[in-house]
Each structure stands twice: as C-alpha cells, then as structure tokens.
Amino acid sequence: MxxxxxxxxxxxxxxxxxxxxxxxxxxxxxxxxxxxxxxxxxxxxxxxxxxxxxxxxxxxxxxxxxxxxxxxxxxxxxxxxxxxxxxxxxxxxxxxxxxxxxxxxxxxxxxxxxxxxxxxxxxxxxxxMANPLTGLRGNIDIKEEIKRRIKENKPYAILYIDLDNFKSYNDYYGFLRGDNVIKLTAKILSDAVNLIGNERDFLGHIGGDDFVIITTPDKAEEMCKYIISRFDEEIKYLYDDEDRKRGYIETISRTGEKMMFPLVSISIAIVTNEFRDFKNDLEISAVAAELKKKLKIMDGSCYLKDRRKS
The missing domain is CATH 3.40.50.2300 (Response regulator)
Known part of the structure; x- marks a missing residue:
C-alpha cells in the first residue's frame, strides 16, 4: 500500500x-x-x-x-x-x-x-477492478476521475484509446487470441503511464478495446508516440507468420467475396482543457467522439488532439 x-x-x-x-x-x-x-x-x-x-x-x-x-x-x-x-x-x-x-x-x-x-x-x-481481463479500473472509476479533474480546474489531458480492425482479428483468430491483443494493449498503456506520465495519472479500461488515460497536456503527445511505436512493433507478433509477412488477414464473406483486413492498429483521441472549459464528462465524451470519427478514416496507428477553442 x-x-x-x-x-x-x-x-x-x-x-x-x-x-x-x-x-x-x-x-x-x-x-x-x-x-x-x-x-x-x-x-x-x-x-x-x-x-x-x-x-x-x-x-x-x-x-x-x-x-x-x-x-x-x-x-x-x-x-x-x-x-x-x-x-x-x-x-x-x-x-x-x-x-x-x-x-x-x-x-x-x-x-x-x-x-x-x-x-x-x-x-x-x-x-x-471491474475488468477481469486487464485488472484495470472500469467505467465508474473513469467517470469519477474525470469529474474530479474538472472540479480541480488544473490542466488535464484525456486520451481515448481504441483499436482498429480488432473485430476482424477476433473473428479470424478467435476470442482467446483476441484477449491477448487486449492484454498487450493494457500492458503498453500501463508502461506508457509509468515511464512518461505523472504520479497521479490514471489508466482505465472502458471495456472491449476501449481505454482511457488521464494525464497532463505536456505529457499527452509524447505518451501517444510511445504507445503507437510500441503497439505497431509488438502487435505483429500476435499474427501467424504467413499473415504477418503478408501484412493483412484474408477472409471470405457470407456472399463468397474475398475480404482483406490490415493488421490491428491503435487510435488515440486527445481532449484537453487547454483551449476550452468543460462543465461535465458528457461534453468531453462528445468532443472525443468527434475526434474518433476523424481517426477512423485515417490509415494505420495515429493520434489526434483537439485544439479548438470554446
């Protein structure tokens, strides 16, 4: 303790x-x-x-x-x-x-x-410890922590993290290997907080392939770069040799059409109170959802920070 x-x-x-x-x-x-x-x-x-x-x-x-x-x-x-x-x-x-x-x-x-x-x-x-797979704190704690940071009125940055092409990986390899992807993600995020973050930084698991890190604005982008670099390097080893060399997995749809899915990548939306004041966690979630839509049309692992003013 x-x-x-x-x-x-x-x-x-x-x-x-x-x-x-x-x-x-x-x-x-x-x-x-x-x-x-x-x-x-x-x-x-x-x-x-x-x-x-x-x-x-x-x-x-x-x-x-x-x-x-x-x-x-x-x-x-x-x-x-x-x-x-x-x-x-x-x-x-x-x-x-x-x-x-x-x-x-x-x-x-x-x-x-x-x-x-x-x-x-x-x-x-x-x-x-609401999530038995990762041992990370869940939705209730995440909401409490965000509300706490808003009340403190000190600089904060909230990183909303999720995986791209994870469903296709899960369907292709099965949920047990899918769990290994989630565990790998949790480990990389935890290392990022411990190595780069502050003493009071927070890491939570919303559920599925969605995570949250709460840090300070000066640490956010450095943390994102570390996460993306590590994830892109290590995710490759959770694929079979043939798929890894090829750079994608290939499946057949219900209609018999051949479908190709890239390797799983990671997207990070950064919301801060540097340029605007948030009254509650719902306002922050709304901005994060806008950023996530933009991230979904980008290729590969990437991050996007909201720099708009109120």
Missing part, C-alpha cells in the same frame, strides 16, 4: 499523533486536520486515498463531513473509517447509514487499526 495518503480528522492532537505514527511506520503518507472545515479544504486540494474521521468535533462534526463527502458522486468509492470514543451501537449504525465503510472504537491498538485500514484498501481496490 506504499504511496497511499490517509487524511486523519480529529480535534485531539494526541490522537492524531498516535494515528500518524502507526500509519507512517506502516508505509502510509499522512495528512492531518483538526476539524471538518479544515478537512474539507485539505481533501479537495490533496485528494487523499482514505479518511479516518472522528465523530465528535467542534463545528462541523464527523457525521456532517461524512454527509458532505458522500453527496459528491466522485467520492462514493472513497474509503472512510469513523472514530468514536464510545462503543455506541446507534452511533455506529448512523455512521454506516451515512456511508462510512467501517468504524474504530477508542482506545484502539496498532494491529486493529492496520488490519482495518489494509482490509478496506484491499476491498475497495477489488471492487474497483
């Missing part, structure tokens, strides 16, 4: 220190807030991966903050653990009804805290 950041929200300085020491010794990064208002500000600026939240605080209490966080759709998968000083059944029920994932009763011990934190991260991550 290295690299995960946890926000501790508690008005008691000693409690925060105890929690911080335990979590940092386990390899987690820690952010601290002494009340709900400060926590909300830190959360929106730093986007921690989990919140450990005391119920009883002056001003905005834990329930109030929990209610605010869960009201925003992009926070629905955020892991939240409630802290309570009393083993109060009604308090626990109320917290769980408001959307808390678990609770911890003070005083707690190191093992119990880390057990709950680790288990919750694993459970949330398992739920996010």
């Amino acid at each position: 290295k690299g995960r950041n946890i926000l501790i929200v508690d008005d008691n300085k000693l409690t925060r220190k105890i929690l911080k020491d335990i979590l940092e010794n386990a390899g987690y990064g820690v952010l601290e807030a002494k009340d709900g208002e400060e926590a909300l500000q830190i959360y929106r600026n730093k986007l921690p991966d989990m919140v450990i939240l005391d119920i009883v605080m002056p001003g905005m209490n834990g329930f109030d903050l929990l209610r605010i966080l869960r009201k925003e759709e992009e926070n629905l998968m955020l892991p939240i653990i409630l802290l309570t000083s009393q083993d109060n059944f009604e308090e626990k029920i109320k917290g769980l009804e408001l959307g808390a994932d678990d609770y911890l009763v003070k005083p707690f011990n190191d093992k119990e805290l880390l057990f709950k934190v680790n288990n919750l991260f694993q459970r949330i991550e398992h739920n996010r």
